[in-house]
Structure formats: C-alpha cells, structure tokens
Amino acid sequence: MAMKLVVIGAGMASGRLLEQLFEAGFAGTVTLFNGEPRGNYNRLMLSPVLSGEKSYDEIITHDDAWYGAHGVACRFAEQVTRIDRERKVVVSKGGETPYDALVIATGSAPFIIPVAGKDLPGVCTYRDLEDTNAMIAASTPGAKAVVIGGGLLGLEAAAGMAARGAEVTVIHLMGHLMERQLDPSAGYLLQKDLERRGIRVHCKGATKAILGKDRVEAVLLEDGTVYPADLVCMAVGIRPEVRLAVDAHLEVARGITVDDRMRTSDPAILALGECVEHDGQLFGLVAPLYDQARVLAQTLLGQPAAFCPVETATRLKVTGVDLFSAGDFADGPGREDIVFRDPGRGVYRRLVLEGARLVGAVMYGDTADGAWFFDKIRSQEDVSAIRDALIFGPAFAAGGPAANPLAAVAALPPEAEICGCNGVCKGRIMQAVEAGAQSLDAVRALTKASASCGSCTGLVEQVMALTLGDGFRTATNPPMCRCTDHMHEDVRRLIRAQGLKTIPAVMQELGWTTAGGCASCRPALNYYLLADWPLEYRDDRQSRFVNERNHANIQKDGTYSVVPRIWGGVTTPAELRAIADAADRYGVPMVKVTGGQRIDLLGVKKEDLPAIWADLNAAGMVSGHAYAKGLRTVKTCVGSEFCRFGTQDSTGLGIRLEKLLWGSWTPAKVKLGVSGCPRNCAEATCKDIGIVCVDSGYQIGVAGAAGMDVKETEALCTVPTEEEAMEVIAAFVQLYRENARYLHRIYKWVAKVGLDWCRAQVVEDLASRRALAGRFRLGQSVSQADPWADLSAPKERSQWAPLADLSLEAAQ
Amino acid sequence: MIWIDVGALEDLPRQGARLVKTTAGCVALFRTVADRVFALDDRCPHKGGPLSEGIVHGDQVTCPLHAWVFSLETGMAQGADEGAVRTFAVKVEAGRVLLDAGRLAKQAAA
Ligand code: SRM
Ligand SMILES: Cc1cc2nc3c(=O)[nH]c(=O)nc-3n(C[C@H](O)[C@H](O)[C@H](O)COP(=O)(O)OP(=O)(O)OC[C@H]3O[C@@H](n4cnc5c(N)ncnc54)[C@H](O)[C@@H]3O)c2cc1C
Ligand code: SF4
Ligand code: FES
Numbered sequence A: 001m002a003m004k005l006v007v008i009g010a011g012m013a014s015g016r017l018l019e020q021l022f023e024a025g026f027a028g029t030v031t032l033f034n035g036e037p038r039g040n041y042n043r044l045m046l047s048p049v050l051s052g053e054k055s056y057d058e059i060i061t062h063d064d065a066w067y068g069a070h071g072v073a074c075r076f077a078e079q080v081t082r083i084d085r086e087r088k089v090v091v092s093k094g095g096e097t098p099y100d101a102l103v104i105a106t107g108s109a110p111f112i113i114p115v116a117g118k119d120l121p122g123v124c125t126y127r128d129l130e131d132t133n134a135m136i137a138a139s140t141p142g143a144k145a146v147v148i149g150g151g152l153l154g155l156e157a158a159a160g161m162a163a164r165g166a167e168v169t170v171i172h173l174m175g176h177l178m179e180r181q182l183d184p185s186a187g188y189l190l191q192k193d194l195e196r197r198g199i200r201v202h203c204k205g206a207t208k209a210i211l212g213k214d215r216v217e218a219v220l221l222e223d224g225t226v227y228p229a230d231l232v233c234m235a236v237g238i239r240p241e242v243r244l245a246v247d248a249h250l251e252v253a254r255g256i257t258v259d260d261r262m263r264t265s266d267p268a269i270l271a272l273g274e275c276v277e278h279d280g281q282l283f284g285l286v287a288p289l290y291d292q293a294r295v296l297a298q299t300l301l302g303q304p305a306a307f308c309p310v311e312t313a314t315r316l317k318v319t320g321v322d323l324f325s326a327g328d329f330a331d332g333p334g335r336e337d338i339v340f341r342d343p344g345r346g347v348y349r350r351l352v353l354e355g356a357r358l359v360g361a362v363m364y365g366d367t368a369d370g371a372w373f374f375d376k377i378r379s380q381e382d383v384s385a386i387r388d389a390l391i392f393g394p395a396f397a398a399g400g401p402a403a404n405p406l407a408a409v410a411a412l413p414p415e416a417e418i419c420g421c422n423g424v425c426k427g428r429i430m431q432a433v434e435a436g437a438q439s440l441d442a443v444r445a446l447t448k449a450s451a452s453c454g455s456c457t458g459l460v461e462q463v464m465a466l467t468l469g470d471g472f473r474t475a476t477n478p479p480m481c482r483c484t485d486h487m488h489e490d491v492r493r494l495i496r497a498q499g500l501k502t503i504p505a506v507m508q509e510l511g512w513t514t515a516g517g518c519a520s521c522r523p524a525l526n527y528y529l530l531a532d533w534p535l536e537y538r539d540d541r542q543s544r545f546v547n548e549r550n551h552a553n554i555q556k557d558g559t560y561s562v563v564p565r566i567w568g569g570v571t572t573p574a575e576l577r578a579i580a581d582a583a584d585r586y587g588v589p590m591v592k593v594t595g596g597q598r599i600d601l602l603g604v605k606k607e608d609l610p611a612i613w614a615d616l617n618a619a620g621m622v623s624g625h626a627y628a629k630g631l632r633t634v635k636t637c638v639g640s641e642f643c644r645f646g647t648q649d650s651t652g653l654g655i656r657l658e659k660l661l662w663g664s665w666t667p668a669k670v671k672l673g674v675s676g677c678p679r680n681c682a683e684a685t686c687k688d689i690g691i692v693c694v695d696s697g698y699q700i701g702v703a704g705a706a707g708m709d710v711k712e713t714e715a716l717c718t719v720p721t722e723e724e725a726m727e728v729i730a731a732f733v734q735l736y737r738e739n740a741r742y743l744h745r746i747y748k749w750v751a752k753v754g755l756d757w758c759r760a761q762v763v764e765d766l767a768s769r770r771a772l773a774g775r776f777r778l779g780q781s782v783s784q785a786d787p788w789a790d791l792s793a794p795k796e797r798s799q800w801a802p803l804a805d806l807s808l809e810a811a812q
Numbered sequence B: 001m002i003w004i005d006v007g008a009l010e011d012l013p014r015q016g017a018r019l020v021k022t023t024a025g026c027v028a029l030f031r032t033v034a035d036r037v038f039a040l041d042d043r044c045p046h047k048g049g050p051l052s053e054g055i056v057h058g059d060q061v062t063c064p065l066h067a068w069v070f071s072l073e074t075g076m077a078q079g080a081d082e083g084a085v086r087t088f089a090v091k092v093e094a095g096r097v098l099l100d101a102g103r104l105a106k107q108a109a110a
Helices: A014-021 A043-051 A065-069 A129-138 A152-163 A184-198 A245-246 A286-300 A372-381 A385-388 A426-435 A440-446 A456-472 A488-497 A503-508 A522-532 A545-550 A572-583 A607-620 A648-663 A720-741 A745-751 A755-764 A766-783 A785-790 A794-799 A805-810 B101-109
Strands: A004-008 A027-033 A073-075 A080-084 A087-090 A095-097 A101-104 A108-110 A123-125 A144-148 A165-173 A200-202 A207-211 A218-221 A227-228 A232-233 A238-240 A256-258 A269-271 A276-278 A313-315 A322-325 A335-342 A345-354 A359-363 A415-421 A560-562 A590-593 A599-604 A631-634 A670-674 A690-695 A697-702 A714-719 B003-008 B016-022 B026-033 B039-041 B055-059 B058-062 B068-071 B092-095 B096-100
Touching: A004 A014, A004 A095, A014 A027, A027 A269, A027 A631, A043 A129, A065 A073, A073 A184, A080 A245, A095 B016, A123 A129, A129 A152, A144 A227, A152 A165, A152 A184, A152 A488, A184 A200, A184 A322, A184 A345, A184 A359, A218 A607, A227 B068, A238 A697, A256 A440, A256 B016, A269 A286, A276 A322, A276 A670, A313 A372, A322 A372, A335 A488, A359 A372, A372 A415, A415 A426, A426 A440, A426 A456, A440 A456, A456 B101, A488 A503, A488 A522, A503 A522, A522 B055, A572 A590, A572 A599, A572 A607, A599 A607, A607 A785, A631 A648, A648 A690, A648 A720, A670 A720, A714 A720, A720 A745, A720 A755, A720 A766, A720 A785, A745 A755, A745 A794, A755 A766, A755 B068, A805 B016, B039 B092, B096 B101
Parallel strands: A004 A027, A004 A101, A027 A073, A101 A269, A123 A232, A144 A165, A144 A232, A165 A200, A256 A276, A631 A670, A670 A690
Antiparallel strands: A080 A087, A087 A095, A108 A238, A207 A218, A218 A227, A313 A322, A322 A359, A335 A345, A345 A359, A560 A599, A590 A599, A690 A697, A697 A714, B003 B096, B016 B026, B026 B039, B055 B058, B058 B068, B092 B096
C-alpha cells in the first residue's frame, strides 16, 4: 500500500518539502490542506506585491498544473480543525481524512496587541495575500496608514504603502528600528532614509488604543500622541501556530517540539516551519526552514538526516535601502568593534570581533561585501592577519585596492553562501553555469539561487559574470544603465515615493555614479518625470534623442523628414495643396505616402524646419509626432459612412481618438487602428491598441505588434458605446504611461504585468478607470500644444541656424 | 593661435551644441553640464552623423545615428568602437566663446 501522507498548511516550508519528496521519487499519495484559499506561493514576495513591483501571479511557486502532475489532492480554503491521533485521521469541514504520516506545517500567526479597538474594520496584520490586498486597497494617494511595529515586516509594509502614495507613520516600541537586527547607528540611518521617503517614524511609542466608531480612525499612544489612520497594520511579531498540536496533546513548548529528524512526540506526526521549536529555538526566516524540509523529506523516505540550524543573515526588502546584518553584534566582554562611517554617502559598517574571529556584521548603505563577511562569520576563520583592512572588505583585505567591481565576489571561496534563502553557495552556481546555465532563469531553475526573496540576484549575476567572462549579459532585469544599480521599475517607484521632480534630484538621491547620466538614462528619466509630474516638471530638451529634440526624424545624411498629422488618415484638397506647395518651396527631394496613412516630406534641411512648419501650421496642420515616443497614427478604414459592410463610424472614432490622444508622451510609440467591421481593413488587430467595430459595439484589443515582432492583439473588453471605448482607451494608455519602463512597447509591458492586471484596473474597477482617465486628461491639458508652432515662433528660430558662419568671413 | 569670437556662451545650450560653419565643414561647439566648452568636427567617423545633434553627457557625446560615444576632450571614440574626431582649441572669456581659427585655417588650406 502506498503511504498516505497528509500535509497541513501549504506554506513556504511545505512547498519545499513536497518538491524534495517528488524529486526523490516519493511513491505515496499526498493530501494538502491549506487555510488560505490558494496553494503555495512565495510569502516573502508579498512585499514587492504590496509596493507594486510584482503581481501575485508572479509569486506563485506551485500552480494547479504542478499539483496535478504530482497527484497532490488539494484541499485549499479548508482549515484542519482536529487531529485524531488514535484513529490517524485529520478532521476538516470536508470530513475525515486518514493518514499514515502527517506533517504539520501551519506556520505562525501574527501577534495582535490586546488594545481597545483591535477588532475594528481597517485593522490588519501582514501575513498573507488578503492582508496585502487590504493594504493595497487602502493605500490610495493621500490616505493615512499607521504601521505598528518597526521590524522587518512592519517596515516592508510601510515602504510598500508609501510607494503607493499613502502617508505612512510607523510606531515602534523600542528606541530604534529593527533593534533585533540592527545596532542604534544603523537603525538611525535607516530611520533617516525612511523619513526622506516621507515615512514618519515614531520610536519609543507604545500603542494605547485604536480609535474609531465603525472603523479605524486613529491610533492613540501612551504619550498622548494621536495619529489619524484609514488603515492600521499590526506587525509586532509572530507566534507559532500550534493550536492543532496542543489540542492533540503533542509535546509543545513555544513551538511544536521536534527532534533532529523533524519528528514530534508522536512518531507518525512530523512538523516543520515556523510552527516548530528545535533545541529551544524558533525560526522566522526561510533559510533554516528549507533545511528542515530537506531533512523531513529524508525522514519520510527512510533515509538518515539531521537538522542543524545555521546562522542566518537579514536583508530588508525595501528597494533603495541597503541593509545587511548577520551574526551577533551585542556588546560583551572580550568583544571589540571596528566601525567605519561615511556620512556623506550614508554608509555605515560595524564588525564585531571576539578574539581572532568575526562574530557579527552590520552594514548600511553599501552592502556589496555582505556575503564575504557572512562567510567569515560562518567559517569562524582567524581574521587577525587581515584585521587592519578587514572593514574595507575583500578588495582591500586581500591587499591592494579594488580595480574591478567583481573583486568582492571573486574573493569569495567556493563554499561561500550566495543565496541565504536557499543555501546556495558560490561553487554550486559556478557548476550550474559550467553545466550550461547561461541565463539567470536557468541558474534559478537549476540551483534555486535568488529564487526566493531575490535580494541576492545581483550577487548571483556577478558569480555568473565571473564564470562566463565576457559572454555574460544580465538577462532578466538589469540596471537602467551603467550610471546606476537601480532598475527602471525601482527608479519609477522612487521618483514617486520620494517626490523627485528634476533629473539632478533623481541622480543625487538615487546615487547616480556619473555626473550627467548618459544617452540611455537621461531620455528615460525625462520621460518618467514628465509622466509623473505633468504640471510641475519642465521638459529637458537636451535629454531627448535628436528626433524628439528637433521634432522631426533625422535622416542618414543629416536632413530631416516632416510628417504632418493627418487625423485618422482623412485629408482635404486644401491640405494636400499646402503640402504640395511646401514640398516645392523647400525643394523636398521625396514626397512619400507612409505606411501610417499620412504623407512624409523627406530630406528637409535643418534650418528650413521652422519655416516649413510655419507654412504647414498656416494651413491648419500640426506635427504628426512621427518621431515621438508618443501617439503616432490612428489608422482607420472608411466604415459605416461609405462601406457597405461597415457597422460603426470607424473613421470618425479614429479621428476622435487621435484628437484625444495626440501630444501625450508615452514610454514607447503608440499606434492605433480602428476597423469598421471584422474584415479589419485598418489592420487593427496588430496595433498597440486596436478597435474592431461590430454591430453591438466596439471590441477593444491591445498589445499587438507588427514591427520587429508580429503579434495579434489580445481582447481587453467589448463596450457598447463610443464614449466608453474612449474612456477605456484613455485609462489604458495612462496605466501604460504610469507603469511601463521606457522604450517598452505596450505588448512588451503587458507581457510583464499581465493583461488580467490591466483589465482589472481599466475595465472592471470603474473608479480606477475614471481616476486613470482623469489623470490622463490632466496630463493632456498641458501636453496638447503643437511643438511645431512653438518652435517656429520668431524668437526660437535663431537656434536652428549655425551660431556663426566663418565660411563667409574667410571668403571676404 | 588666432582666437575668433563665435558667439555668447549663453547661446550654447547646456548639455547641447551649436554649429559654426567654416569653409572646411561644420564645427560643433559643445557645452557640458559643468559649463566646459569643446569644439569638434561635426562629422562622425562612422557614417558621418552630425555629432552636434547627439546627447551630451559628462564630457562625452553620443552620436545620434548609431550611438557611438566620443570624448569631447580628445575626440576619441569610447568603448569598443574605433575612430576619432578632430578637436579644436576653444575658450570662454567674459561670457564669449573664442575658437582657434589658426587650426581651422590650416585645415582649410590642407
Ligand atoms: C515613414 C515610415 C515608413 C513609410 O515610408 O511608410 C516609417 C519610417 C521609420 N520607421 Fe517605422 N515607419 C512607418 C511605419 C511603420 C509601421 C507600420 C504602421 O505604423 O502601420 C511599423 C510596424 C508597426 C509597429 O510599429 O509595430 C513600423 C515599425 C518600425 C519599427 C519597429 C518597432 C517595433 O517596436 O518593433 C521601428 C524601429 C523603432 O521604433 O525602434 C521603426 C522606425 C522607423 C524610423 C523612425 C527609423 C529611424 O529611427 O529613423 C523610420 C523613420 C523614417 C522617417 O524619417 O520618416 N518603425 N513603422 C512609416 C511612418 C508611419 C507614419 O505615418 O508615422
Ligand atoms: C510579508 C512577509 C515578508 C517576509 N520576508 C521574509 C524574508 O525576506 N526573508 C525570510 O527569510 N523570511 C521572510 N518572511 C518569513 C517567511 O515568509 C516565513 O518564515 C515562512 O513563510 C514560514 O513558512 P511556513 O511554511 O512555516 O509557514 P507559512 O508560509 O506561513 O505557511 C503556513 C500555511 O499554513 C496554513 N495553515 C495554518 N493553520 C492551518 C490549518 N489548521 N489548516 C490548514 N492550513 C493551515 C496557513 O494558512 C498558511 O498558508 C516574510 C514573511 C512575510 C509575511
Ligand atoms: S523598414 Fe522602417 S526603419 Fe527600416 S529602412 Fe524602412 S523605413 Fe527605415
Ligand atoms: S554615424 Fe555616428 S555612430 Fe554611425
């Protein structure tokens, strides 16, 4: 008979356990209960979901297909209420389920401080997706949130809500933040960093009561301070979830007592994760839990194994805050400190030595060497010989300054741990690369390195770079450019969270390593600032590529092409005459009908641009932005006005859409098509946004492409009226403007965030649709000015001509 | 050296460029974010791109056509690309930009 294994709790620990079991060819049947209405996901990554850097779909670790393939009977949203050890069954609302072996992996429950008002609606904890969603929903710009607890979880909650625009206050009982991982100096730097992002921090604050009538309104402290709050998140600690074990009379101390093989006091019942206590110790980080999973799997398979907890290191997953702590750093007899500070850069390092050994390290601001120090702590190696330079890290301790940024990683021995969550060492990553894993994803798949909290991604990439040499290109999410370590997404978020409103402010606050940026980051930053602060930011022309700076496309010989807007592809004899006249007057070598239903005047000299624009303006034409990361064309077909098959006025809708959208700057170009019936003569199904009219209304598709990639649009929604179509499209474009990284066309962006996510915000949630469309209109109120008219004004014209003409002087 | 006044510093956009036409082709005057001024031939050695239309960053400019990067100081292509642009002496005095015409004349004669 195959073994009947029942697992209570689908969390981080049991997910890893099941993987280990199936990998080893476990032949039994598995029933997996979970209180949450979903299977295993990466709980650590709730913080990026909260801050908006990731979606829930991206953090699922095991999906239906995986459970199906391994024959796991999933009982999600089903709490186990009792264990009957005598009859070897577990009891839940679905009845009784028998087991041969039972695994308790119930994790822990957030601790709720017993103050008045703790049960009011609007009070949440931070443990699961429901909590995360509650905080996301409450974090509208300007909303007030109070987080009680300034530890790891509380600060990630605070930073996430602040990133979404909420005004956040953190109340912390102790004298400095994260006192379990940080010493006061590092705690102070952290507090300053958070305050700079607009998060208020109140240390030594004891919560007296949560105030409110029908829902939370404020938090009252013992010292009498009152902080208004629309939401209160309690993140003051966790306690092991041991109720089932207690009721079943298993041996329980603070957690369920387990031996080295992860067995409880009942040999048929095993336990792992945050619910257990081993050798008097509880666990709150995943790294040791993964070790437990490995040991428990071996125990179930009848192989010998013993759990032996190792040191863990902590990093805070708040983008832009670099913090690392490991080991023990309390003062003590026989202990000595080495401290390094660079207040200008906000860098702080402290090493704690006991005799010849390093026992603790706290780093703030620059944590690149964290892994190296951590390795020294774990190896208990004698560091007295390198003590003088120890604080400066591997580059200096090994003698000589760092010539190469990879030096720190190169100096690590093969057994140095790179990924703390999964216990992957440098040598293992190098092996994987040598065995053919050339991309970060491949290394993750093979080793799990950086697959949990992701904070070691940079290190893993450095190890890959060392192993692969020049052949390595960071694949997934490299930094914006060589001027910064931040990725596009981080920069976008930080611009908003820190209220950065100029390019120099971004470069200063986010620590750009170059003086004036480069040709790659400056256009991106200029766009992000324009998109986020439409009313305040002033466009920086010198940070634009030539075409956008000159509002014309440069040609290979340095001349330009001029494309006036031809709304929806419809023109008039008068416009055509004006175009023809302009072509004659400025000696335009080629007049071409473009693939976008308009007319291109190619080969215009730069100094003639203001004049030709003025002539076209005089005939009522404006720039077609054929050069812009912005709205290009709206292609239309003739539609119901003339065509015998047309169902709606596709031409008219196209013109109205072009009038709605023109002038807006977007991450990359945006092209639309509107077809009057499914014959689709306007090729709407391969545009960034395409509308196909049908009898009952308008089918809106998005994320098509027909350039370097060819891809059909995906259906966003179908709406009955033109008005609604226009509002959905304005909202969708705004969502794209606010979220995509620079130079990503819509189809690339949608592939990253998921169409469902877009649909939820622009179709399903009406309030969100209106808000997005409202922000779009606000931006348009300042961006719908014809650049040609501005730049051809007499006072601007001189800048299009040379500064001086020495050829004439020489001729005289 | 023969210094010729070619215009006011304030007519050069910061992190931008303007042209000076000469008998031997166009010279691009660049002004950096730190207000340093440089003069280079306005012709990229790659395929003749107008460097004056590139993005100026630090003491470098990126060609607008295919993104080669040049040092404004030395005229040398940076990174993996090989090539150089001729540079000219230029200085700023009392808010005026002065270009060394001696070098230009030699070039025109050559
Ligand atoms: C003029 C035109 C070709 C023509 O003679 O018909 C054209 C010309 C250029 N296209 Fe295009 N594209 C033109 C329609 C298209 C189309 C067809 C369409 O829009 O229906 C496509 C495929 C649809 C799409 O965008 O997905 C198209 C896909 C591209 C791409 C590939 C974009 C992609 O993401 O895959 C580039 C390269 C880029 O943007 O980086 C590009 C880039 C260019 C540039 C800007 C190249 C450059 O950087 O100098 C060309 C500028 C020439 C000039 O000076 O005007 N052009 N280009 C068309 C102008 C349409 C208009 O009225 O504005
Ligand atoms: C927001 C957040 C960020 C974190 N960041 C980090 C980090 O950066 N690094 C790090 O190392 N750790 C981090 N942690 C801690 C880490 O997530 C936990 O250590 C880990 O999830 C514990 O795993 P577990 O399997 O023991 O419990 P859990 O992952 O909590 O899973 C337990 C599951 O059991 C279910 N359950 C409980 N009782 C029952 C029952 N009676 N019947 C059925 N199901 C039940 C619960 O619903 C839950 O789904 C973070 C935690 C949170 C909440
Ligand atoms: S396809 Fe587009 S980019 Fe390529 S040569 Fe033609 S116009 Fe230029
Ligand atoms: S012409 Fe300058 S890079 Fe090609």
